[in-house]
Amino acid sequence: MRPMDLMEALGELPEEDVAEELAYAAPPKRTTFLVSKPFLTGVSAAACLFVTVGLGFGIWAGQQEIESRPPQETAAVLQTQTTTQTTALSTTQTTSTAAHFRTQTSSGTASAALASSTGLTTQTTAVSVQTRTAATAIVSMEPNPEPVITTEPPMDTTAVQLPETTSAAPETTTQSQTVQTERTTRPTTTTDPPSMDTDPPGGATAPVHGDAPYPGEPAFHTQVSGMQWTITPVCMGDEPETFELPYQITGERYRIESVETNDSASSPFRLYQLYDAELGRYWLLSQFPMNGFSQEIYWDSGTVQVENLQDVMPVAQISGFVITYTFPEQSPEYTVCWTDGNYIMVMSGSDSRLLTLDLPEHFRTE
Amino acid sequence: MVSDESIISRLHERDESALQDIRRLYGELCCQMAYRILENRQDAEECVNDMLLAVWNSIPPNLPMSLQAYLITLVRHAAINKAKYESRQKRGNGAFTLALDELAEILPSGEQVESAVECRELMLAMRAFLSSLKPETRHLFMQRYYMAESVQTIAKKNHMSESAVKVTLFRTRKKLKEHLRKEGLL
Known part of the structure; x- marks a missing residue:
């Protein structure tokens, strides 16, 4: 077959086909934009420039704000640190021996709960804090600011040390360490430091003395009678203002509620650090949604179980002090609770944008 | 304005003025069609003449539904036949x-x-x-x-x-x- 044969075959098409083709009207020309393309390009370029400059200025302003804070303030509570590393609240190292527990968190704003059951002596433990875009806010609930707080000026503005009583040797986590907090021994209800010779209830923990309440943010201070806690919500990978702060602590169960104000559910990580000043122990609670319902939960000690609203489910995976559990899609409401025998903490939420931390009443130390 | 129906009717009546109207109304269209195939104005006009002759000979008895399509088909056929002959002689470079x-x-x-x-x-x-x-x-x-x-x-x-x-x-x-x-x- 030659091309001309095809042409001839086309010429044999019925008249109506040809007539139809001749009557075919080409679609109308697309309307031209009222705004010219160069104008749109210019506007887009200007918008990009504006955003870039705005971001740059915002970062600069944030750094200036951090640098302008007094050392005590920095040492005490609020630490905002931006690094370029992408290690996200990853490692929670725990060395558990018969004598002590030591928790070391290498990323995320994490103060470790150091627990020692025997032979505890006062030592200084460095707590490493590393966040990518982390904002740390500590909510202090101290009805009686009686404790004498001695905060020594840090040797380095980025290094603050937290003395605590463990039998462990002083250890400083060095992996991308960005902030260290030095804390002095802080008696709670008595002038004496908590005795480390006595096993705390539950037997698994030993006091870790908390830091001073954050002086710069009065809104963060909520007094609850009979309690001396320090609660540290940390938002990582998100701008701090995406949360409505302060976290509210209400009711008998001391609900700590966090609701994101944006719609994007872009906060991949939350961490709550609760400090029981009575016993001098930390609870390190974090929520790290891997996806819609996958959570990674850190805690310092105790038995952990995860449950949704219907039934208690076994923990999917426990590695050290890290629990990873994927919530089934059909039960978006969930409750996570864990206990070490004395304390039970319950964290519940309906989705990744709403997190409610219920603190049972008996968590109080009276 | 001369309608296609009028032209076809006059062709059936063997009125030669119908051919003049066809040339006036569709001559250029058909010539362009042939020209695109033959790439030669003179050959294209010859094809138009051949087309007019074919129209005169085929109507009647034919009764085209669309006179334009009928004319295009005829002139195209004539042009392709001519192109087949011409292609043995030379090869063009047109569309x-x-x-x-x-x-x-x-x-x-x-x-x-x-x-x-x-x-x-x-x-x-x-x-x-x-x-x-x-x-x-x-x-x-x-x-x-x-x-x-x-x-x-x-x-x-x-x-x-x-x-x-x-x-x-x-x-x-x-x-x-x-x-x-x-x-x-x-």
């Missing part, structure tokens, strides 16, 4: 020649379709193929390979870019090749 080259890409052999039966089968296959195309695509295909219009002209008429026309035609040719293969014509 029609390029269209032939494009179609040659999908035709593996150079054997001529000899019999009328084969030609009829090919026509039916082409018709089926065209009916399977979307109207816009079919229109592009017909403009290129029936009306022998250049890609530039097609793009302008259809408010498309030349590259878009080329891409559409290329894909349509591939479909045609597949269709002809399924029909056992390749």
